[in-house]
Amino acid sequence: MFRRKRKASDFNREIEAHLQHESERLREQGLSKEEARAAARRAFGNVMKAEERFYESGRWLWWDNLRQDVRFGLRMLARNPGFTVTVVLTLALSIGANTAIFSVVDALLLKELPYAHPERIGTIYSRTTGAESYDGRRNVDGEQWELLRDKVPSVVSAVSAFLTSGVNLQTGSQVQYLHAGRVSAHYLDVLAVHPILGRNFSEDEDRPHGPTTAILSYALWRTAFGENPKVLGQAVLLKGEPYTIIGVMPEGATTPLNADLYTALQPSREGEGGGTNFAAIMRLRDGATWQQADVEVNVALARSLHAQRFAKSNPGEQVAYYCVSLQRGETSALRPQVLALMMASGFILLIACANLAGLTLVRMLRRTGEIATRAALGASRWQIQRQLWIENLLLALVGATAGIGVGFIAQRGMLLLLPEHFLPVANVPLDGRVLVFTLFLSLLTSVLSGMLPALTTRKLDLRSSIASHAVIGAGSVRLRQGLIVGEVALTVVLLAAAGLLIRTLVHLETMPPGFNPSGVITAKASVDDVRYHDPADFQKLLNESLAAMREIPGVQNAAVGLTLPYERALIDGVTLSDGKEAGQGVSTDEVYVTASYFDTLQIPVLEGRTFTDGDGPDAQHVVAINQTFARKFFLAANPVGRYLNKNLLIVGIVADTVGSSAGRLTTDAAPLTSEETIYLPAAQVDDARFLSTVHIWFQPSWIVRTAGPVQGLTAQMQRALASVDPNLPFSGFYDMKDLMAGTLATQRIEVALLTAMASLALLLSAVGIFALVANIVVQRTREIGIRMALGSTIQKAMIHIGTPGVGASAVGMVLGLLICGGALRAMRGVIYGVGVYDVLTIVVVMLTLSAVTLLATMVPTLRVARIDPAKTLREE
Amino acid sequence: MSTQETKERLELLQGTLDLLILRTLIFGSQHGQGIARVIQQTSEEELLVEHGALYPALQRLEERRWISAKWGTSSNNRRARFYSLTAAGRKQLVKETTKWKRLAAAIGKILGPVKEG
Numbered sequence: 001m002f003r004r005k006r007k008a009s010d011f012n013r014e015i016e017a018h019l020q021h022e023s024e025r026l027r028e029q030g031l032s033k034e035e036a037r038a039a040a041r042r043a044f045g046n047v048m049k050a051e052e053r054f055y056e057s058g059r060w061l062w063w064d065n066l067r068q069d070v071r072f073g074l075r076m077l078a079r080n081p082g083f084t085v086t087v088v089l090t091l092a093l094s095i096g097a098n099t100a101i102f103s104v105v106d107a108l109l110l111k112e113l114p115y116a117h118p119e120r121i122g123t124i125y126s127r128t129t130g131a132e133s134y135d136g137r138r139n140v141d142g143e144q145w146e147l148l149r150d151k152v153p154s155v156v157s158a159v160s161a162f163l164t165s166g167v168n169l170q171t172g173s174q175v176q177y178l179h180a181g182r183v184s185a186h187y188l189d190v191l192a193v194h195p196i197l198g199r200n201f202s203e204d205e206d207r208p209h210g211p212t213t214a215i216l217s218y219a220l221w222r223t224a225f226g227e228n229p230k231v232l233g234q235a236v237l238l239k240g241e242p243y244t245i246i247g248v249m250p251e252g253a254t255t256p257l258n259a260d261l262y263t264a265l266q267p268s269r270e271g272e273g274g275g276t277n278f279a280a281i282m283r284l285r286d287g288a289t290w291q292q293a294d295v296e297v298n299v300a301l302a303r304s305l306h307a308q309r310f311a312k313s314n315p316g317e318q319v320a321y322y323c324v325s326l327q328r329g330e331t332s333a334l335r336p337q338v339l340a341l342m343m344a345s346g347f348i349l350l351i352a353c354a355n356l357a358g359l360t361l362v363r364m365l366r367r368t369g370e371i372a373t374r375a376a377l378g379a380s381r382w383q384i385q386r387q388l389w390i391e392n393l394l395l396a397l398v399g400a401t402a403g404i405g406v407g408f409i410a411q412r413g414m415l416l417l418l419p420e421h422f423l424p425v426a427n428v429p430l431d432g433r434v435l436v437f438t439l440f441l442s443l444l445t446s447v448l449s450g451m452l453p454a455l456t457t458r459k460l461d462l463r464s465s466i467a468s469h470a471v472i473g474a475g476s477v478r479l480r481q482g483l484i485v486g487e488v489a490l491t492v493v494l495l496a497a498a499g500l501l502i503r504t505l506v507h508l509e510t511m512p513p514g515f516n517p518s519g520v521i522t523a524k525a526s527v528d529d530v531r532y533h534d535p536a537d538f539q540k541l542l543n544e545s546l547a548a549m550r551e552i553p554g555v556q557n558a559a560v561g562l563t564l565p566y567e568r569a570l571i572d573g574v575t576l577s578d579g580k581e582a583g584q585g586v587s588t589d590e591v592y593v594t595a596s597y598f599d600t601l602q603i604p605v606l607e608g609r610t611f612t613d614g615d616g617p618d619a620q621h622v623v624a625i626n627q628t629f630a631r632k633f634f635l636a637a638n639p640v641g642r643y644l645n646k647n648l649l650i651v652g653i654v655a656d657t658v659g660s661s662a663g664r665l666t667t668d669a670a671p672l673t674s675e676e677t678i679y680l681p682a683a684q685v686d687d688a689r690f691l692s693t694v695h696i697w698f699q700p701s702w703i704v705r706t707a708g709p710v711q712g713l714t715a716q717m718q719r720a721l722a723s724v725d726p727n728l729p730f731s732g733f734y735d736m737k738d739l740m741a742g743t744l745a746t747q748r749i750e751v752a753l754l755t756a757m758a759s760l761a762l763l764l765s766a767v768g769i770f771a772l773v774a775n776i777v778v779q780r781t782r783e784i785g786i787r788m789a790l791g792s793t794i795q796k797a798m799i800h801i802g803t804p805g806v807g808a809s810a811v812g813m814v815l816g817l818l819i820c821g822g823a824l825r826a827m828r829g830v831i832y833g834v835g836v837y838d839v840l841t842i843v844v845v846m847l848t849l850s851a852v853t854l855l856a857t858m859v860p861t862l863r864v865a866r867i868d869p870a871k872t873l874r875e876e
Numbered sequence: 877m878s879t880q881e882t883k884e885r886l887e888l889l890q891g892t893l894d895l896l897i898l899r900t901l902i903f904g905s906q907h908g909q910g911i912a913r914v915i916q917q918t919s920e921e922e923l924l925v926e927h928g929a930l931y932p933a934l935q936r937l938e939e940r941r942w943i944s945a946k947w948g949t950s951s952n953n954r955r956a957r958f959y960s961l962t963a964a965g966r967k968q969l970v971k972e973t974t975k976w977k978r979l980a981a982a983i984g985k986i987l988g989p990v991k992e993g
């Protein structure tokens with residue numbers, strides 16, 4: 001209720017009416033006009049007072065007071081710009097950092113997936129207990145997919161490839177390289193995505209060798225087909241084959257695959273379905289529960305050959321399958337990182353709170369005189385407190401507004417850092433939820449930082465406060481020192497964490513790559529194309545395109561490899577034919593390469609030879625292995641001359657190159673490792689089915705090495721490829737730095753964000769120490785004057801004044817080290833090539849903080865030198 | 877007038893003014909000055925009602941919706957704000973009157989009969 005029903009003027013009119021009535025009555029009793037009026041007034045009492053009481057009973061009053069307090073607060077803040085700017089900047093930076101991080105947390109972990117009833121969409125996890133424990137998302141093979149589809153009645157199941165594949169789409173004379181998502185029938189039903197045109201894939205279209213059909217994303221429909229509704233039923237040339245367009249997805253609709261277009265997966269038990277290469281999703285049917293689904297999934301999958309084989313070869317291991325919400329399944333990889341960042345930004349907020357509390361406390365003490373005067377003039381304790389809180393809230397509001405601005409910029413910057421499709425969500429908005437969070441945060445900050453100083457005013461002694469010029473008490477210095485101890489300790493933790501991540505990134509980026517990465521440019525093309533299913537056609541493409549590229553002036557060499565260093569590689573099983581482990585199947589990275597691959601990348605040959613043009617389809621099938629493979633499976637024996645898979649002759653050992661560990665089951669592997677790898681000559685890959693399956697998953701790279709920069713190299717590479725096949729586009733051109741950056745994207749972002757936050761913490765701590773010391777200088781000017789008059793040197797005075805700041809910081813550093821001892825152990829999973837207790841990191845952190853502390857203490861103590869003892873003494 | 881000036885009148889007990897106002901209005905609507913006069917006359921000039929205190933009390937009762945107010949014309953042809961009892965006010969009056977009577981009786985028992993002289 002903000003509005004009063006009755007106006008003051010109405011009340012005054014009533015009083016006037018009363019006085020007239022009363023004086024008329026008195027005149028009737030014989031009094032004169034003036035006497036009657038005076039008597040009426042006397043009987044009424046104090047008219048002003050009645051009006052005042054009426055006014056005070058009104059609810060307008062607090063609004064008026066508020067307006068007054070706000071006006072006064074704004075004037076006070078404007079009069080003290082140094083304080084105001086420091087506080088607003090502190091709030092803006094800390095709240096901005098939190099806003100930006102929270103927007104990502106919100107989009108990733110809190111917000112529901114953009115599908116109807118997302119809580120009813122799940123995916124499959126498995127928990128293996130025993131010697132090799134594993135708990136995580138589980139892909140399924142062809143047989144398991146059939147079991148899920150047919151034996152789990154509680155859910156509608158669907159599968160997809162777990163990554164998109166690069167494909168060529170020809171529309172008219174244009175061929176473009178696109179990302180295709182291969183999904184089973186009902187996949188879009190599970191997500192509850194309904195095409196705006198046409199329909200989803202039918203079960204018939206999802207059968208092996210069924211009709212080839214495609215569903216377009218809205219974006220592709222617009223860019224490539226001009227939103228033409230007549231595309232339905234049209235055939236387009238996709239992967240060299242005609243595909244009939246049967247549907248268009250709604251605008252903004254997305255899937256976990258986030259593809260440009262979708263084709264039917266057509267899963268079977270053969271080929272791709274022979275391994276666990278399908279990602280399953282499912283929607284709970286009406287009336288069913290996840291508990292039912294868990295039981296059914298367990299029963300169904302335990303029946304599968306895959307599970308039986310696993311049980312046979314791993315006795316004692318228990319496997320349990322269970323359903324997990326798709327939300328968690330999609331974000332589990334990023335969850336720990338994001339939560340760690342959230343925690344770091346929480347630290348920032350705490351540090352900011354400590355700083356603000358310190359600053360507000362000083363301000364309050366400086367205003368002791370003013371507050372005492374107001375109290376002496378009759379202001380109640382509540383009125384004084386209200387004034388102080390209003391000033392706090394004003395600052396919080398200004399800070400929050402600035403924080404939203406900073407947060408917006410920080411969030412944009414952060415998203416720019418991320419590679420495309422890094423986050424499994426379509427967009428990260430700064431929406432109402434984030435703004436509410438920010439507002440809540442700034443109120444919390446203001447309450448936390450205002451509480452301490454507000455409490456201290458309760459112990460205000462009127463007489464002494466007015467009489468003496470507010471002297472900062474020893475108690476408040478100790479309180480502020482305590483705050484600084486806390487913030488410095490948190491800063492130590494953040495700096496140490498950032499330091500460890502930096503060391504990890506440096507370790508990964510400076511890992512010997514095992515080849516010469518400079519002077520190389522690479523490009524991928526999709527050969528998942530009906531024209532290249534025949535190995536002979538594919539080899540012709542390789543030979544002719546490489547010959548054309550070697551013709552480009554400045555090009556030293558050119559080669560093709562299925563995958564490159566820094567990239568995720570194909571994992572395949574081979575059988576060892578020799579040694580004591582003969583007959584054992586092992587899994588290894590496998591790469592087919594042209595003969596020139598090792599020369600082009602300059603991978604050293606350690607033993608034997610690599611491939612020559614003589615290793616053709618009809619010659620003895622050969623293989624080269626890397627050092628890790630040799631060490632792991634042949635120990636001290638010389639593997640050259642031995643066999644793999646009975647008939648693959650090992651002809652050489654090459655140096656290890658670094659590769660991505662993505663896609664491997666071992667979750668604790670560093671993102672860049674040197675895995676056991678075998679190389680096959682591309683000319684000898686003669687299994688057409690193997691070739692076409694592998695080309696669905698991987699797009700081979702053309703590699704060109706030049707002596708120096710070559711003008712228009714990429715265009716000439718594309719022309720060279722077009723001279724052999726005009727309908728084969730490259731996906732883009734990358735140098736080795738790009739590939740490394742792609743693999744280390746997560747690490748780079750972590751380092752960038754955590755370093756930014758640690759720097760912010762450092763800055764805030766420095767401001768805190770600076771403010772403490774600066775304040776002591778101002779408060780003690782007189783004392784310093786006396787000391788110097790009594791013979792103290794400037795240096796001694798400076799040390800005397802600076803000690804509280806340095807001391808607090810030193811205690812904070814020790815406390816921080818102790819916290820690090822426990823907290824940093826949580827980072828074990830994300831640091832590589834460096835221990836949790838890394839002496840170098842700790843030393844650098846301590847030196848940095850010491851330097852910053854000294855600087856923050858020195859600058860304000862320099863004022864001591866300008867104190868003139870005679871002047872300060874006379875002033876009092 | 878001399879009687880009024882010399883006689884020492886009783887000050888109202890806390891909270892009784894509201895009750896008296898409600899009681900006064902039971903005979904029909906009345907303006908502020910009228911209410912004050914009725915209270916004084918009915919109490920045979922024993923009670924002192926400071927007119928200034930009356931209006932905040934009226935305001936309070938109005939906000940509690942025990943009385944309602946309307947501007948009208950008084951008997952001597954002047955504008956005045958007339959107050960009348962609402963249904964809620966009537967209920968409140970009954971409640972308060974009962975309470976007051978019990979209180980007065982209880983206090984009377986404790987004090988006992990006052991002996992003259």
